[in-house]
Amino acid sequence: MKDVATASGVSLMTVSRVVNGTGTVAPEKVARVERAVRALGYQRNDLARRLRQKNGTSGIVGLVVDDLANPFFALLARAVEDAAQRRGSVVLVGSTHDDLDRERQLVTAFCARQVDGLILVPAAGSHAFLLVRITAGLAVVCADRPADGIEVDTVRIDNRDAARRGVEHLLAHGHRAVAFLGDLADIGPVQERYDGYADALTRAGIPVQERLVRRGLRVERDAAAAVVDLVDAPDPPTAIFTSNDVATIGAVHGLASRAVHHKVALVGFDDFQLAERLDPPVTVIRQEPTTIGSTAAHLLFSRLDGLAEEPRAMVLGTRLIARGSGEIPARPAGVSSTPRRGTL
């Protein structure tokens, strides 16, 4: 900047005014400065700028998700990025892999770079460590899940209700022995989806059987193994409810490996690519990661623009998409499980 000023024979202030288009500068000097800027390849240092502008913002937002490589979060991330772009902000991303320590590191690293705000898919555990930062002016919006211990804007779906509807869809096709497959139990939505599963069974007068409930499934292989274990058991489930995309895809593999994919019904949480092209096509409860991301981004930007209401809890809709796997009736011809005592 100093070089530009020297080269065009004006003061630093004039350069500043030209670069930012503020104040009033003689047209002739504007031209001289602009020429020098181009010649020297000068670009404003936004960081130094922001240092002096007491009120100024960095134009950086942080996005902390569970796993950027998961299509759900990749779509959410792109939606956030789109919204940020339209506003001239840039996005710092990081994956926590549901590890609170990792999340804390990311938040610290992001805050050290003066992010204006944070969109957070919180890991399990207390987020009280964020309180002091929020008090200090950090805007935080939670996506997909609320964060324990802080009251901030949250964008999510009604997991419990959606899961209940999914399981009821299976019950409506005559199933009584419905298995539940889920990720780590301490993740909020996983627990809520389990609750919805239990709700559906309870309303139908069916007791929850712990042997049909498998949690802590982090990767597809875990879910596939759980399914194999379930269908090989003496009294196998006639239907499976998987509580996220990873579990659903694992279950598809598991069922196919035992050649029971046409016999055991399947409803999965989260839609996924090619679900409609599988055999049978997979019935899912779809949520919209893109909508979640853009809603969270808009909420964050509203806060940055001074919105000072109570924290909002936005609950977005879900839709059950029946494709085939969830409509397989209970105990079709060919399933060889001997009828036994009803409940156990």
Place this chain on the structure above:
Amino acid sequence: MKDVATASGVSLMTVSRVVNGTGTVAPEKVARVERAVRALGYQRNDLARRLRQKNGTSGIVGLVVDDLANPFFALLARAVEDAAQRRGSVVLVGSTHDDLDRERQLVTAFCARQVDGLILVPAAGSHAFLLVRITAGLAVVCADRPADGIEVDTVRIDNRDAARRGVEHLLAHGHRAVAFLGDLADIGPVQERYDGYADALTRAGIPVQERLVRRGLRVERDAAAAVVDLVDAPDPPTAIFTSNDVATIGAVHGLASRAVHHKVALVGFDDFQLAERLDPPVTVIRQEPTTIGSTAAHLLFSRLDGLAEEPRAMVLGTRLIARGSGEIPARPAGVSSTPRRGTL
């Protein structure tokens, strides 16, 4: 920081030394300062820090990809993020959607935030605008494709060779009429894969038929429509080579919609989730986005650490994974295309 100094009754420099663990400070004062830091929730402003440390780095790297929501780039991004994390850097991301203007905006926005380096999946077009920045010290590594007009480190695969092998796999099963489906022709790898396709045909003495070549397919729907158009034509191809994951998935839909998925062979570039579970399972040429990402990140960090060799061109391996769709023989029973003049 000033507050911390006041609260603990020491000078700014002492606080600085304690916070950074540099120099020598009396244990008692260290304790006092640390207490004040905790009490006030003080966190160092890395940006101001970096402003003063002339040599210092921002600890921010930029990652510019085609589309973050595409699983290929999502995996690449996660690999970059992992590598950055291990180094204490954070990652700014952005999607260009193969638009050079958008890419330029992202690069400008990232540089204004003083990124140390850039990992770039370049859009089509001249990247001469980067020259001045590279001269000014910006480290750039290209991933997936080289950038036009600049000489920088590049991490990629041998698209032409891999595509040739994929098409030869089809030819080995007796196919003579092999269609090519691709994204925008001005994207480097798309052109290279087309060249590989043409190579395979030429080596086998088969002329390339323009009517079997469909490009500019950006989304699955485009590819599905192209496939429908191809198979409905008078002299339909007996095999299809799709030059990326989007085209492959589109082709799967297109073939299924005309119920010819067991009759028309398919080899796709890029592996994708559930490919092995489709009917028939899809034969692909797999590249490793994760390896590309981590290699690019390591290369970038080497440069930031002072590596001053000539720009490197790293070429990673690919593997053909035969699953079924690529092994369908030419002209199976039931394909009703009347034999006509050979070439036209």
Place this chain on the structure above:
DNA sequence: GTGAAAGCGCTAACAT
């Protein structure tokens, strides 16, 4: 319309 001076939060380089 323009510039000079002060200072954002921090740290080199020199004191002491």
Place this chain on the structure above:
DNA sequence: ATGTTAGCGCTTTCAC
């Protein structure tokens, strides 16, 4: 072992 001074690149404030 600690404090002082100067200044990173920029903008604010106020004077001209």
